Amino acid sequence: MTLVGEKIVLSRLQQYGGDDTVRETTLRQIFLEAGCPEAQLTVQAVPHLEQPNVICMLPGTGSRTIVVGANFDHVAAGDGVIDNWSGASMLPSLMQSLRAAPHTHTFAFVGFSGLHANYVGSKFYVSQMRPEQVKGIDAMVDLDMLGLGPTMMWAKRTDLRLAGSLMQMADAMKMPLGVVDLAGEADEEPFTEKHVCTVVVHSVTPENSQIIHPPDDNYKAVRWDDYFASYRLMVAYLTKLDGATVPKGYTCKGLPASMTTWKGLGRLLKP
Ligand SMILES: [Zn+2]
Numbered sequence: 001m002t003l004v005g006e007k008i009v010l011s012r013l014q015q016y017g018g019d020d021t022v023r024e025t026t027l028r029q030i031f032l033e034a035g036c037p038e039a040q041l042t043v044q045a046v047p048h049l050e051q052p053n054v055i056c057m058l059p060g061t062g063s064r065t066i067v068v069g070a071n072f073d074h075v076a077a078g079d080g081v082i083d084n085w086s087g088a089s090m091l092p093s094l095m096q097s098l099r100a101a102p103h104t105h106t107f108a109f110v111g112f113s114g115l116h117a118n119y120v121g122s123k124f125y126v127s128q129m130r131p132e133q134v135k136g137i138d139a140m141v142d143l144d145m146l147g148l149g150p151t152m153m154w155a156k157r158t159d160l161r162l163a164g165s166l167m168q169m170a171d172a173m174k175m176p177l178g179v180v181d182l183a184g185e186a187d188e189e190p191f192t193e194k195h196v197c198t199v200v201v202h203s204v205t206p207e208n209s210q211i212i213h214p215p216d217d218n219y220k221a222v223r224w225d226d227y228f229a230s231y232r233l234m235v236a237y238l239t240k241l242d243g244a245t246v247p248k249g250y251t252c253k254g255l256p257a258s259m260t261t262w263k264g265l266g267r268l269l270k271p
Contacts, residue, residue: 001235002100004034004093006228012093013147013222016085020073020113024051027072027088027111031056034092035099036109046113046124053121054111056095062104065136066241067196068094069122069187070143071115078217082203084115086222087143090231097235103242105138112187122187126194138246140191140198141238147227148203148211150176157188159197160253165244166199169237175229179259180205197252203230 015026024043031041036056043052051073070087074080091109098107113121126134139162144154151170153163170177180202188198203226204212211221 001239002097003232003235004096009090009093009228009231010224012089013081013086013227014219015089016079016081016219020051023072023074023085023088024054024111024113027054027091030089030092031095031109034096036092036095044125044128046121049114049117049120051113053113053125056091056109058095058099058103058107058109060103060106060242062106063136064105064138065108065133066105066138066238067108067110067140067191068143068238069110069112069140071112071119071121071187073113073116073121075116075213077213078215079219080217081219082148082217082221083145083212084143086146086227090143090146090234093231094234094238098238098242101239105242107238115185115187119185119187119189123190126190134194134196137191137196138244139241140188140196141234141241142186142188142198142200143234144186144200145202145204145212146230147222147224148208149205149223149226150178150203151226151230151233152178152180152202152204154182154186154200154202155179155255155259156181157186157192157198157200158255159199160255161246161250162197162199162241163255165240166201166237169240170233173233173236175233177233178205192252195252197246201230201234
């Protein structure tokens with residue numbers, strides 16, 4: 001497993017400044033610096049939005065795809081560091097790690113525009129896929145609001161198989177992982193509607209949720225060790241997903257009701 005150094009991951013998170021158009025440029029720049037080949041870095045204009053989706057494709061040797069997404073737009077209050085430059089700026093580092101080793105899946109790393117405009121960016125992205133492309137997606141991994149604390153799963157928006165596999169990985173790495181359901185929209189929604197299995201990771205708990213959207217969402221809110229731990233966990237997890245085969249005929253399943261409300265950290269599900 002190849003990890004990008006802490007200083008580099010931190011420096012990418014620190015480039016949160018500017019409006020969403022600046023962020024779009026910054027995200028493309030970071031993708032290039034991280035080694036996304038120019039020919040595989042594209043933008044997808046989204047109707048009625050100023051900023052496009054930013055996409056880095058990492059072709060694999062097989063025919064299946066894993067989509068790793070995070071929105072880069074933010075609300076006017078605060079700097080939008082946690083929500084969601086934390087997720088968007090992690091995409092290039094994850095790409096860099098995945099690119100360093102052979103992989104079977106094609107990975108699509110997507111910075112979505114317009115989550116805060118009724119997630120039009122991710123909706124448009126999914127609407128532009130052919131049905132066979134949608135069927136070719138083994139997992140959609142959504143990163144939304146990391147770095148407030150340890151990694152959490154949004155239970156109601158996470159498939160049981162993907163959840164079990166993330167818990168196994170956290171267990172193996174002796175890393176904390178909790179389950180917290182949130183309210184509002186996430187970019188996994190349009191994928192779920194097309195029956196793609198999704199997993200949403202974040203870091204929001206009842207104790208820290210007041211930071212999201214008020215001006216408190218600034219760089220001071222970042223707990224650096226937790227953020228870097230989330231990055232390490234996601235590199236390992238994506239590597240694991242790349243090596244996994246979805247059972248034939250599998251359809252996404254929700255998590256048991258006992259798991260869909262706030263749980264403390266630690267092992268929650270025996271995979
Ligand atoms: Zn938000």
